[in-house]
Amino acid sequence: MREVTSYSTGALFSIVLHVGMVAALLANWESDGKKVIIQPQYIEAKIVELAPKKKPVVKPPKPKVDRAAKEREQDRRRAAEKKKAEAKRLAALKEKQRADREREKQEQQRRAEAERKRIENEFAETLAQEQADINAQEDELVANSFMQLIRQRLSDNWNRPPSARRDMETLVEIRLVPTGRIVGVTVVKSSGDIAFDRSVEQAAFKAEQFEEIQQLEPRLFEKHFRIVKVAFTPQDLRL
Numbered sequence: 366m367r368e369v370t371s372y373s374t375g376a377l378f379s380i381v382l383h384v385g386m387v388a389a390l391l392a393n394w395e396s397d398g399k400k401v402i403i404q405p406q407y408i409e410a411k412i413v414e415l416a417p418k419k420k421p422v423v424k425p426p427k428p429k430v431d432r433a434a435k436e437r438e439q440d441r442r443r444a445a446e447k448k449k450a451e452a453k454r455l456a457a458l459k460e461k462q463r464a465d466r467e468r469e470k471q472e473q474q475r476r477a478e479a480e481r482k483r484i485e486n487e488f489a490e491t492l493a494q495e496q497a498d499i500n501a502q503e504d505e506l507v508a509n510s511f512m513q514l515i516r517q518r519l520s521d522n523w524n525r526p527p528s529a530r531r532d533m534e535t536l537v538e539i540r541l542v543p544t545g546r547i548v549g550v551t552v553v554k555s556s557g558d559i560a561f562d563r564s565v566e567q568a569a570f571k572a573e574q575f576e577e578i579q580q581l582e583p584r585l586f587e588k589h590f591r592i593v594k595v596a597f598t599p600q601d602l603r604l
Contacts, residue, residue: 508589523568526560529599535565539593545578565597
């Protein structure tokens with residue numbers, strides 16, 4: 366609208382200017398016929414293009430909010446979330462209970478296994494001890510039988526001197542090798558009578574070897590017969 370007004374004002378101003386110039390020419394007309402030339406002033410006129418009017422933007426009406434429906438939707442969502450949370454809690458509780466039962470089961474199995482091993486170990490120890498006792502008894506019987514053999518052999522080889530008395534006793538230590546051969550005789554307790562002690566030594570050396578010793582297991586020989594102590598008395602020999 367402003368551009369149209371400017372255009373009208375310019376056109377009016379041009380008309381007024383031309384009328385003024387004509388009036389001036391008429392008023393200043395000289396009789397002598399002298400011509401006066403007036404150069405017209407040109408006014409550059411431009412056509413102003415009017416911008417198209419913008420159409421007003423019509424906003425769509427806001428939809429009416431159904432508060433009741435919105436609250437029902439919110440209640441539904443809250444209920445769904447609560448139900449989901451409760452299901453998750455129950456699932457976690459069930460998983461914990463299952464894990465607890467599994468741990469308890471494993472613990473019971475561990476205790477049962479430990480008890481079984483304890484009983485087995487006790488039983489094995491009992492058997493081992495019983496077997497050890499049996500072996501010890503058997504070893505003792507075997508050792509005693511060979512001791513009786515040695516005592517009998519020494520008694521057969523001992524010539525008691527005339528000076529022997531009932532209260533005399535000589536204790537000797539006889540050293541043997543696994544073949545049963547005597548390799549040393551030592552008097553560890555004297556009877557106080559030289560002849561009596563010498564007769565004991567002679568009886569041991571005269572025996573020379575107990576070949577039956579070779580039948581012994583090495584452990585029995587080392588335990589009982591590597592060194593044998595024998596007590597000689599006029600009544601009898603004591604091992």
